Amino acid sequence: xxxxxxxxxxxxxxxxxxxxxxxxxxxxxxxxxxxxxxxxxxxxxxxxxxxxxxxxxxxxxxxxxxxxxxxxxxxxxxxxxxxxxxxxxxxxxxxxxxxxxxxxxxxxxxxxxxxxxxxxxxxxxxxxxxxxxxxxxxxxxxxxxxxxxxxxxxxxxxxxxxxxxxxxxxxxxxxxxxxxxxxxxxxxxxxxxxxxxxxxxxxxxxxxxxxxxxxxxxxxxxxxxxxxxxxx
Amino acid sequence: xxxxxxxxxxxxxxxxxxxxxxxxxxxxxxxxxxxxxxxxxxxxxxxxxxxx
Numbered sequence: 295x296x297x298x299x300x301x302x303x304x305x306x307x308x309x310x311x312x313x314x315x316x317x318x319x320x321x322x323x324x325x326x327x328x329x330x331x332x333x334x335x336x337x338x339x340x341x342x343x344x345x346x347x348x349x350x351x352x353x354x355x356x357x358x359x360x361x362x363x364x365x366x367x368x369x370x371x372x373x374x375x376x377x378x379x380x381x382x383x384x385x386x387x388x389x390x391x392x393x394x395x396x397x398x399x400x401x402x403x404x405x406x407x408x409x410x411x412x413x414x415x416x417x418x419x420x421x422x423x424x425x426x427x428x429x430x431x432x433x434x435x436x437x438x439x440x441x442x443x444x445x446x447x448x449x450x451x452x453x454x455x456x457x458x459x460x461x462x463x464x465x466x467x468x469x470x471x472x473x474x475x476x477x478x479x480x481x482x483x484x485x486x487x488x489x490x491x492x493x494x495x496x497x498x499x500x501x502x503x504x505x506x507x508x509x510x511x512x513x514x515x516x517x518x519x520x521x522x523x524x525x526x
Numbered sequence: 527x528x529x530x531x532x533x534x535x536x537x538x539x540x541x542x543x544x545x546x547x548x549x550x551x552x553x554x555x556x557x558x559x560x561x562x563x564x565x566x567x568x569x570x571x572x573x574x575x576x577x578x
Contacts, residue, residue, distance in 0.1 A: 322537070333529040337536045344540070383547055391536050398532045499544070506551050513558045520565035 303505055310502045313495035317488070325488035337395045339488050342470065343496035344388040345413075349451055351381030351500065352420070356448035359441035368515070371437035374444055376507035378423050380500060385417045400464065408457040409465040412450060419447040 321339035328335035358374035361367070392410065397403045404410065423443045430436035458467045470477045470489065477486055527535075 318537075322533075333533055336533045340536060340540050383543070387540050387543060390539055394532050394536045394539075398527070398529065503548070503551070506555065510551065510555050510558060513555070513562060517558055517562050517565065520562060 299509075303502070303509075306498065306502045306505065310495070310498045313491070313498050317492040317495035320488040320491045325485050326482070328485075331399065334395065334398050335485075337391055339492045341388060341391040341395065342489060343493040344384050344391060346493060347496045347500045348381050348384035348388060348416075350497070351377045351384060351504075352416070352444075352448050352451060354504075355381060355420075355444040359444040362437055362441045363445075366434070366437075368433075368437075371433070371441070372508055372511040372515075373504075374437075374441060375427060376504055376511055378420050378440075378444060379507060380503050382417065382420045382424060384496075384500070385413065385420065389413060389417060405464055407464045408461040409454060409463055412454045412457055416447065416450045416454065419443070419450060423447060 317339070321336055325336065325339070327333050354377040355374045358370045358377065362370035362374060389410075392413075393403045396405070423440055426443060427436045427440045430439060455468075457463060458465055469480050470486075472480070481489070
């Protein structure tokens with residue numbers, strides 16, 4: 295049983311490496327430069343997959359937190375905690391990528407634009423989530439407090455997505471996820487291919503990291519039980 | 527800085543950060559695995575001593 299899990303993680307790891315290599319090739323070599331942004335557009339092949347992966351991660355936090363509050367099962371709490379940690383990593387990377395792109399395209403590293411500010415808020419909420427969990431020793435209490443914060447934090451995501459429609463922002467509206475046009479009507483096929491390849495790479499990487507992180511948390515629980523058993 | 531410098535800076539930061547996180551997870555996994563094996567072998571030894 296355990297061997298199957300190891301094998302599965304090994305196959306997923308191989309797929310991750312392969313997809314990252316294809317994503318890098320398509321994004322840095324094969325995709326043409328943008329008509330207006332030139333080579334700078336290549337940052338978007340990381341920026342868009344990063345934020346979509348972060349959204350997925352916080353969606354998992356939301357669902358697992360709801361399940362934990364309902365059923366109080368430890369595995370849901372482990373999943374929420376693990377997903378939140380990886381979500382913070384991808385949100386942080388999104389902010390860095392956007393900042394570097396912004397410096398070159400807008401001339402500033404940061405501006406208090408609605409979407410940027412709400413994304414920074416999302417990052418800070420989940421940094422707070424991780425800090426809160428680290429501060430509370432009792433696992434059940436940490437799980438309950440974390441679940442409440444995780445659910446509230448997720449509500450920021452629809453605001454981030456809709457902020458470009460609701461307010462006059464410097465950040466451009468979405469090119470791929472828009473209700474009025476299909477992605478292939480708005481983005482050149484070779485660019486869409488590079489974007490899709492990188493998105494697949496990020497999603498595979500995400501599930502690989504999540505499976506490792508969940509396994510580590512389960513082993514930490516086993517170790518705690520073993521220590522307790524050894525002490526009594 | 528030229529456009530390519532910004533692109534390489536971004537790709538460098540992103541993949542380095544992900545690599546650091548993967549290595550951190552890997553080290554943590556190895557440490558817990560070793561510690562767990564130590565405790566489990568200790569528990570096995572205790573139970574066999576009890577039987578004797």
